Amino acid sequence: KLDGVERFARRLGADLKETCVNAVDSASFSIARGEVVGLVGESGCGKSTLGRMVAGLLPVSDGTIRFEGTDVTDAKSAQARDKRLRIQMIFQDPMSSLNPRMKVADIVGEAAVYHGLTTRAGVTGYVDALLAKVGLDPAFAHRYPHQMSGGQRQRIGIARALAVQPEFLICDESIAALDVSIQAQVINLFQDLRRELDLTYLFISHDLGVVEHIADRVVVMYLGRVVEIAPTEALFDAPRHPYTQALLDQVPRLGAGRQTFRTVKGEIPSPLNPPPGCHFHPRCPMAGPRCSREVPRTISQGGHTTACHLHDGGTA
Numbered sequence: 160k161l162d163g164v165e166r167f168a169r170r171l172g173a174d175l176k177e178t179c180v181n182a183v184d185s186a187s188f189s190i191a192r193g194e195v196v197g198l199v200g201e202s203g204c205g206k207s208t209l210g211r212m213v214a215g216l217l218p219v220s221d222g223t224i225r226f227e228g229t230d231v232t233d234a235k236s237a238q239a240r241d242k243r244l245r246i247q248m249i250f251q252d253p254m255s256s257l258n259p260r261m262k263v264a265d266i267v268g269e270a271a272v273y274h275g276l277t278t279r280a281g282v283t284g285y286v287d288a289l290l291a292k293v294g295l296d297p298a299f300a301h302r303y304p305h306q307m308s309g310g311q312r313q314r315i316g317i318a319r320a321l322a323v324q325p326e327f328l329i330c331d332e333s334i335a336a337l338d339v340s341i342q343a344q345v346i347n348l349f350q351d352l353r354r355e356l357d358l359t360y361l362f363i364s365h366d367l368g369v370v371e372h373i374a375d376r377v378v379v380m381y382l383g384r385v386v387e388i389a390p391t392e393a394l395f396d397a398p399r400h401p402y403t404q405a406l407l408d409q410v411p412r413l414g415a416g417r418q419t420f421r422t423v424k425g426e427i428p429s430p431l432n433p434p435p436g437c438h439f440h441p442r443c444p445m446a447g448p449r450c451s452r453e454v455p456r457t458i459s460q461g462g463h464t465t466a467c468h469l470h471d472g473g474t475a
């Protein structure tokens with residue numbers, strides 16, 4: 160399964176590694192232990208690409224990813240590889256990320272045995288304990304992915320991630336494919352696991368209602384750049400960046416669960432050839448002469464970060 164940006168790049172026959180430089184060109188933020196950070200933006204803005212870079216599934220050509228002080232960008236050293244194992248990713252579609260020929264016992268147990276977290280002899284008990292953690296009966300160990308519902312499969316995906324004892328989970332649209340009632344259950348599971356296992360999350364979602372519910376802080380991306388970072392309440396109550404304001408304008412505050420971002424005015428430009436200056440200027444109602452010429456600086460005030468000329472000297 161390919162993300163929009165990657166699919167676009169493939170279609171143009173572009174080199175994926177090179178394209179990823181464009182897919183995410185300026186994203187700098189840190190996540191504290193135990194924090195849930197939401198990552199939002201329209202489809203194709205680079206959020207999945209960024210998530211995959213952090214998880215080590217896509218190369219980073221320029222920049223650094225640090226985990227607990229260790230540079231894990233390339234995971235060349237044994238220490239970096241060990242740290243990288245503590246970062247696990249949970250995908251949108253459990254059906255396509257679970258091997259259909261493997262029983263749950265093997266899907267969940269394989270990596271744990273490989274990495275020496277349990278033994279061949281102990282793996283059955285290890286898997287049973289993980290199934291209990293994600294709210295499934297031990298009998299599920301003998302099932303194949305097609306013998307389960309979407310929600311059960313996503314719980315297996317979570318159990319598989321937990322099998323290597325991660326500290327940091329990257330959830331990329333992890334509930335988007337589920338029925339609304341099941342979404343709530345899986346969100347509750349994420350929150351229970353956070354408390355129980357002291358987990359940290361990067362929660363990538365196009366669903367602002369879900370992000371408002373689960374995240375402590377929110378990072379907003381537009382065309383490969385971070386445009387705003389703020390505590391969840393501040394972001395939803397008083398968004399500063401015109402792009403964030405446009406996103407929130409589209410979403411009724413109650414029952415926002417079914418809304419997506421596609422209604423922001425204008426088309427999202429190609430990530431391979433983004434507009435100069437502020438990438439958002441062709442769609443921005445506040446744009447002035449500076450906006451098409453100068454890349455806005457990133458300004459932080461009281462834990463609220465914005466990259467817009469209006470917040471850096473007052474005029475666009």
Ligand code: SF4
Nearest residue numbers: 437440443450467468
């Ligand atoms: Fe709009 Fe200019 Fe701010 Fe970009 S820098 S968001 S174009 S006002």
Ligand code: MG
Nearest residue numbers: 162163206207
């Ligand atoms: Mg995506």
